[in-house]
Structures are given as structure tokens and as C-alpha cells.
Amino acid sequence: MIEFARSSIGKKVLVALAGLFLCLFLVTHLAGNLFLLVGENAFNHYAEALEKNPLLIVAEFGLAALFLIHILVSLQVKYEDRRARPIGYLQQKSKGGSSWGSRTMIFSGLLLLVFLVVHIKTFKFGDAGEGLFRLVVTAFQNKFYVAFYVLAMSALGLHLSHGFQSAFQTLGVEHPGYTPWIKKAGCFFSALIAGGFALLPLWAYFNLGGH
Amino acid sequence: MSATIHLTLKVWRQKNASSEGRWVLYEAKNISTDMSFLEMLDAVNERLVLKGEDPIAFDHDCREGICGMCSLVINGQAHGPQKAATTCQIYMRDFKDGATVTVEPFRARAFPVLKDLVVDRSAFDRVMAAGGYISVNTGSAVEANTILIPKDKAEAAMDAAACIGCGACVAACPNASAMLFVSAKISHFALLPQGLPERERRVLAMRKAMDAEGFGNCSNEAECEAVCPKEIKLNHIARLNREFLRASILKK
Numbered sequence: 001m002i003e004f005a006r007s008s009i010g011k012k013v014l015v016a017l018a019g020l021f022l023c024l025f026l027v028t029h030l031a032g033n034l035f036l037l038v039g040e041n042a043f044n045h046y047a048e049a050l051e052k053n054p055l056l057i058v059a060e061f062g063l064a065a066l067f068l069i070h071i072l073v074s075l076q077v078k079y080e081d082r083r084a085r086p087i088g089y090l091q092q093k094s095k096g097g098s099s100w101g102s103r104t105m106i107f108s109g110l111l112l113l114v115f116l117v118v119h120i121k122t123f124k125f126g127d128a129g130e131g132l133f134r135l136v137v138t139a140f141q142n143k144f145y146v147a148f149y150v151l152a153m154s155a156l157g158l159h160l161s162h163g164f165q166s167a168f169q170t171l172g173v174e175h176p177g178y179t180p181w182i183k184k185a186g187c188f189f190s191a192l193i194a195g196g197f198a199l200l201p202l203w204a205y206f207n208l209g210g211h
Numbered sequence: 212m213s214a215t216i217h218l219t220l221k222v223w224r225q226k227n228a229s230s231e232g233r234w235v236l237y238e239a240k241n242i243s244t245d246m247s248f249l250e251m252l253d254a255v256n257e258r259l260v261l262k263g264e265d266p267i268a269f270d271h272d273c274r275e276g277i278c279g280m281c282s283l284v285i286n287g288q289a290h291g292p293q294k295a296a297t298t299c300q301i302y303m304r305d306f307k308d309g310a311t312v313t314v315e316p317f318r319a320r321a322f323p324v325l326k327d328l329v330v331d332r333s334a335f336d337r338v339m340a341a342g343g344y345i346s347v348n349t350g351s352a353v354e355a356n357t358i359l360i361p362k363d364k365a366e367a368a369m370d371a372a373a374c375i376g377c378g379a380c381v382a383a384c385p386n387a388s389a390m391l392f393v394s395a396k397i398s399h400f401a402l403l404p405q406g407l408p409e410r411e412r413r414v415l416a417m418r419k420a421m422d423a424e425g426f427g428n429c430s431n432e433a434e435c436e437a438v439c440p441k442e443i444k445l446n447h448i449a450r451l452n453r454e455f456l457r458a459s460i461l462k463k
Contacts (some may be wrong), residue, residue: 007422008388008429009456010455011428013456077430081385081387083427084321084387085387086320089318091315097433097437105430169445169452171452172450172453
């Protein structure tokens with residue numbers, strides 16, 4: 001087991017599995033956040049129900065573990081990759097294999113890490129005395145904050161555009177019949193998630209702020 | 212009608228494995244566009260020898276795309292600008308008159324430069340020695356149809372066996388990973404009944420040997436597939452991942 005986790009393929013499997021579970025989290029998180037669009041009461045009610053659930057703390061620790069595995073193992077893998085080519089090329093030109101998403105995984109990932117810290121600080125540990133809805137809407141009246149959110153969600157879309165299908169490849173899930181569909185589903189999923197999350201701050205800024 | 216072009220070559224020169232390398236510019240004058248890239252280098256080298264200079268060292272052997280000996284990264288691309296071709300199959304008609312052409316060795320920690328453009332690819336041999344074989348008794352060959360193999364399986368295994376071990380996959384990989392090479396070798400045995408007795412042992416041993424050589428990790432970017440002169444596909448890497456997962460779970 002330890003040998004597996006330390007092997008090149010094993011590490012990628014860990015990153016892929018954690019990544020796919022994080023994708024599931026994104027779906028539930030976005031679904032919950034869409035209560036914002038329903039209204040203040042509905043969203044606050046949803047938020048309170050979630051906080052009252054004793055299993056929330058278990059889920060939060062699980063989520064933190066997934067993030068830690070995904071981030072730390074990825075960074076280790078990246079470090080090893082750098083070491084695998086100590087002298088780089090003077091010129092390097094793609095023959096068409098890689099994509100925008102695949103080439104920028106580390107950058108989109110690091111931006112998302114910064115986002116994660118800011119995001120948790122604002123909404124998890126922010127002052128929700130007037131209800132979470134107020135906290136969210138107030139935070140999204142700052143245009144720089146909204147811009148940062150939209151940028152981070154674009155990075156998320158880019159990250160998922162490669163990550164989703166790449167995870168299946170790493171897990172060995174490959175078949176001439178259904179791999180093209182996994183790739184299509186990955187594009188659709190990344191656009192849906194990134195678009196959905198980016199919509200909320202824009203909606204709060206333009207619709208609720210009296211601009 | 213063959214035309215003649217003049218090029219400037221920017222070549223990596225390195226005296227030996229322990230010395231520091233540097234970039235040197237060479238004029239390649241009156242190069243026929245019918246020449247192959249290696250013939251162009253031969254022509255440049257002949258002039259260097261006549262001038263009493265050390266010729267540019269590069270690997271080559273069959274010069275018909277099947278031995279896997281030639282390498283080079285030409286203008287940032289392993290095996291040059293064409294797809295499904297080795298450097299020896301690149302012709303000078305692909306280059307514009309007056310252009311500067313960068314010629315670099317394959318770059319990877321596991322492929323140290325020995326001299327100029329020649330790299331040591333024996334890391335691949337050691338990965339093969341770890342498990343890239345089947346164990347059979349010597350003596351007279353067994354009757355060919357003793358073990359039946361479905362045609363589609365035989366063809367898929369043959370596609371994987373087309374790998375010539377040139378190392379372009381490692382050279383083009385942003386992570387210097389050898390997964391495409393190793394996966395081709397794993398596939399070619401995993402698809403055939405003869406490969407099954409040593410199936411788990413093979414993939415575990417070859418993965419271990421691959422990591423020990425200091426290759427990077429696969430991030431599924433598919434640059435390897437794009438440069439492979441034998442068009443080895445990425446699905447072999449998925450099979451390698453699958454075989455490794457399976458063997459790791461079954462391991463006692």
C-alpha cells in the first residue's frame with residue numbers, strides 16, 4: 001500500500017481519485033449555492049440546516065483531507081517532474097497533443113489554492129450575524145472581489161477541462177467507445193461548474209447592489 | 212527539381228558527459244532539399260572535418276525509420292516537424308531558405324548527454340530487463356497455432372510492439388515521463404496469452420525500474436502520442452495504469 005502510494009502511477013491515482021471526489025463536492029456545493037437565486041429566506045434556511053447537521057463536521061474533515069491529498073501529492077508530482085528534466089530546451093513546440101488546460105494545470109491549481117484560502121476566510125469565518133445571504137451579497141458588492149471570483153472560476157473551468165478526463169485515463173478507464181464521451185462530458189461539466197459558480201457573484205453584483 | 216537552400220544551424224555542442232555544453236552556430240550552405248536531415252548534418256560534418264574541426268556527434272543507424280537510433284529535437288520538436296516520422300525521415304524540403312534551425316539533444320535526467328546530440332538511452336534497456344520479456348523454454352519452436360490468438364488482439368498487440376524505443380515520448384513530454392514507452396511494452400505482452408503468466412510481476416517490476424531511472428510522472432498531456440514516430444496511442448498508458456492497479460491489488 002505504501003509502495004503503491006509512493007509509485008509514480010500510485011501518486012497520480014491518488015490525485016485523480018481525490019480530484020473526482022472534489023468534482024462531486026463541486027456539484028453539491030453549486031446546487032446548494034443556487035438557493036441564493038431563490039431568495040434570502042430559502043438560502044439562509046438551507047445554510048442553517050446544513051450547519052445544524054452533526055455530520056457536517058465529518059464531511060468538512062473529509063473534504064479537507066481530499067483537498068490536502070489532491071494539492072500535496074500534485075505538488076510532489078510536479079516537483080519530481082521538474083527534477084526529471086534538469087536542463088530544459090531552448091525551444092519547445094507542441095505537435096498538437098497538449099491543450100491549454102493541460103499545460104496550465106499547475107497555474108490554475110495554484111490560483112485555485114489562493115482562491116480557496118480567500119473563499120474560506122470570507123464565508124466560513126466571516127460575520128454572518130445578519131444571515132449568510134447578507135454576508136454573501138455584501139461581499140459581492142466589491143467589484144474587485146467579483147472580478148477575482150470570476151477569474152478563479154475561469155481557472156476552475158480550465159483546470160477541470162483537462163482534469164476531469166485525465167482522471168479517468170489515470171484510473172485506466174479507457175475504451176474506444178466511451179472515452180470520447182468522457183471527454184465531451186468533461187468539457188460540458190467544466191463549463192457548467194465554472195459558469196454556474198461565476199454566475200452567482202455577477203448576479204449579486206448587478207442584480208442586488210443597485211448599480 | 213531539387214532546390215538548394217542555405218540554413219543557419221544552432222547546435223548544442225558538449226564535449227562529453229561531464230563537460231558543460233554550449234550553443235554553436237554553423238552555416239549549412241548549398242543544401243539540396245532532397246537531402247534528409249541527417250544527410251544535411253553529414254554534409255555539414257564533412258566540411259567541419261575538412262576544416263579540422265570536431266564533427267557534430269549524433270545518433271543514427273538504419274536511416275529508414277525502424278531502428279529507433281536517431282533522436283534530436285529540431286526547432287523544439289522531437290524528430291522534427293513531421294508526424295509519424297523519425298529524424299532520419301525528415302527532408303530538407305520542410306525547411307525555408309535562410310532559416311535558423313535549432314538542433315538539441317533529447318532532454319531528460321534519465322537520458323544524460325554523452326556528446327553533442329548523443330544521449331544515453333540505456334535507461335530504456337534497464338526498464339526492459341526488469342520485465343519486458345516472456346520466459347520460454349529454448350529448443351525447437353512450438354507449433355504456431357497451439358495457442359490461438361484473436362486477430363483483433365494480435366493486431367492491437369502489434370500496434371504496441373511497433374514501438375522502436377527511440378525515446379521521443381520522453382523528449383516531448385513536459386515531465387520527461389517514460390509512460391508511453393513502458394505502456395507500449397506492457398500492452399504488447401498484456402494483450403497476448405504468452406504474456407499472461409508473468410502479467411503482474413512484469414508491470415510491477417517495470418514500473419519500479421521506470422521510477423528508479425528518474426523519469427517524470429505522466430500528466431496525460433498527449434505530447435508523447437503526437438511525436439511518436441510509430442503512432443503509439445495514449446490508450447496504452449490507460450492500460451498500463453489499469454494493469455498496475457490490478458497487479459497492486461492482487462499482490463500478496
